[in-house]
Amino acid sequence: MATVSADAKNxxxxxxxxxxxxxxxxxxAANRADYEExxxxxxxxxxLDRLLLNHDRLSAIAGDVLSxxxxxxxxxxxxxxxxxxxxxxxxxxxxxxxxxxx
Numbered sequence: 001m002a003t004v005s006a007d008a009k010n011x012x013x014x015x016x017x018x019x020x021x022x023x024x025x026x027x028x029a030a031n032r033a034d035y036e037e038x039x040x041x042x043x044x045x046x047x048l049d050r051l052l053l054n055h056d057r058l059s060a061i062a063g064d065v066l067s068x069x070x071x072x073x074x075x076x077x078x079x080x081x082x083x084x085x086x087x088x089x090x091x092x093x094x095x096x097x098x099x100x101x102x
Contacts, residue, residue, distance in 0.1 A: 009073060010073075016065050017066045018062075020062040021062050024058055028053055028055070028058065031051070031052070034051065035048065035051055075096055078094075079092055080092045
C-alpha cells in the first residue's frame, strides 16, 4: 500500500462501495444463509444481531467506505522533523500497518 497512489486507493475504495450497492441482493442473500446457519449453531442473540445485514446496514457500510476514501491519505507524510545536537536530522514518516480486504 505504501507504493500505491492515493488516487488508486480511493478508486479501489469507491469501487468497493459501488459493488456493495450494486450487489446488494446477492450480499444480503449470502448473509441470510450465514445468519440462519449461525442461528442453528446456537450463537447468542447479540452475536446474531451483529452478523445480520439489511439494506440500511449495507448502505451504511458503503457510505463509511466512501467516507474513508474522502479522507486525506497520510501515507508518506513526514512530520516532527528536528535536528539533533550532532546534526542528524530525524523525523517520523507515516506508513501503512494494516490492510483493507484480504
